[in-house]
Amino acid sequence: MAAILDGGKLRLSGYVGDYYFEDGFTSSDVVLALAQIDDDADLDVHINSGGGIASEGAAIHALLSARAGVTNVVVEGIAASAASLIAMAGETVTMSAGSVMMIHDPSGYTFGTSEDHSKTIEGLEALATAYARVYAAKSGKTPDECREIMKEERWLTPPDAVKEGFADDTTETNAGPVAAFDYRIFAHAPKTLTALAKKKNWSMSAKKAAPSATSRHPKEPTMTDKERADELAAENAKLKTDLAAATAAAGDAVKTALARREAIMALEETKGRETLAEHLFKLGNSAEEAKATLAVSPKAGTDDGDAGQDYEKRRLAAAALAAKGGNSGGAPESKSGWGKVSNKINARIA
Numbered sequence: 571m572a573a574i575l576d577g578g579k580l581r582l583s584g585y586v587g588d589y590y591f592e593d594g595f596t597s598s599d600v601v602l603a604l605a606q607i608d609d610d611a612d613l614d615v616h617i618n619s620g621g622g623i624a625s626e627g628a629a630i631h632a633l634l635s636a637r638a639g640v641t642n643v644v645v646e647g648i649a650a651s652a653a654s655l656i657a658m659a660g661e662t663v664t665m666s667a668g669s670v671m672m673i674h675d676p677s678g679y680t681f682g683t684s685e686d687h688s689k690t691i692e693g694l695e696a697l698a699t700a701y702a703r704v705y706a707a708k709s710g711k712t713p714d715e716c717r718e719i720m721k722e723e724r725w726l727t728p729p730d731a732v733k734e735g736f737a738d739d740t741t742e743t744n745a746g747p748v749a750a751f752d753y754r755i756f757a758h759a760p761k762t763l764t765a766l767a768k769k770k771n772w773s774m775s776a777k778k779a780a781p782s783a784t785s786r787h788p789k790e791p792t793m794t795d796k797e798r799a800d801e802l803a804a805e806n807a808k809l810k811t812d813l814a815a816a817t818a819a820a821g822d823a824v825k826t827a828l829a830r831r832e833a834i835m836a837l838e839e840t841k842g843r844e845t846l847a848e849h850l851f852k853l854g855n856s857a858e859e860a861k862a863t864l865a866v867s868p869k870a871g872t873d874d875g876d877a878g879q880d881y882e883k884r885r886l887a888a889a890a891l892a893a894k895g896g897n898s899g900g901a902p903e904s905k906s907g908w909g910k911v912s913n914k915i916n917a918r919i920a
């Protein structure tokens with residue numbers, strides 16, 4: 571989690587949304603942080619993010635905009651894509667010296683029929699329209715003017731952001747380090763940022779590094795032996811509860827996988843295609859996905875001349891198709907979604 575409440579300041583850094591390979595923050599993280607302060611209290615929000623999931627950015631913007639107290643935003647390093655929309659929640663938006671703001675159109679990906687692609691287009695247009703209205707409300711421009719800026723993918727320096735109305739002021743305070751993000755995925759990212767991403771190997775496919783152990787503050791010297799004992803007992807109880815929950819979750823996952831395998835192997839289409847069915851199960855296909863693939867695959871043993879070789883080619887082709895489209899329970903589906911194809915909309919604005 572990178573939504574940290576520190577001395578009346580809410581710091582949002584990293585990827586916008588829950589992503590397997592990035593440290594970031596979600597709307598749930600922001601809800602928990604805001605619960606720690608009075609709703610009518612003034613709040614400074616410091617942002618350093620290359621963006622992420624568009625809908626998550628919209629949810630966080632809504633949370634900050636709904637506060638009764640005054641919310642001011644400071645951009646440190648970068649506020650790009652979904653993070654730039656979050657910045658629009660500030661009654662005042664201040665750009666640190668050397669910081670960058672980027673505004674662009676949402677993007678998404680789809681796998682399926684022409685109707686599926688049409689639904690993706692419909693969803694992206696609705697999302698872009700909603701974003702344009704938010705930018706317009708802050709800048710004083712019309713939604714259509716903001717939409718044109720989004721289509722151009724504009725990278726704004728502090729003076730540019732103030733000139734266009736997306737920020738209110740700049741500061742001579744040096745900007746914080748730019749957030750780690752693969753800026754090479756953007757069409758018009760400044761060369762300094764793409765070069766930095768390449769140098770630092772900030773790749774969307776890079777594995778997330780293991781977090782360092784959380785440091786513990788030393789105990790107050792005035793704590794009594796009874797208080798220490800009570801605290802240790804509470805921690806021990808929590809560890810037992812967490813272990814029980816983890817064990818139950820693991821058991822449920824195993825039961826779900828076994829039930830999915832049983833459903834696939836029981837299909838009428840599996841008869842004569844058991845090896846392929848087992849392969850589809852290991853790829854993470856659901857019973858419905860496996861059924862569709864098995865239905866167009868020949869059965870084993872239909873060997874007339876070159877039929878054996880033909881069957882093997884078609885089996886491998888079907889397996890490859892399943893590996894691309896079947897992601898119901900196998901490898902985690904990437905949430906970055908920059909220009910790829912999948913079977914659901916995962917719209918993002920950085």
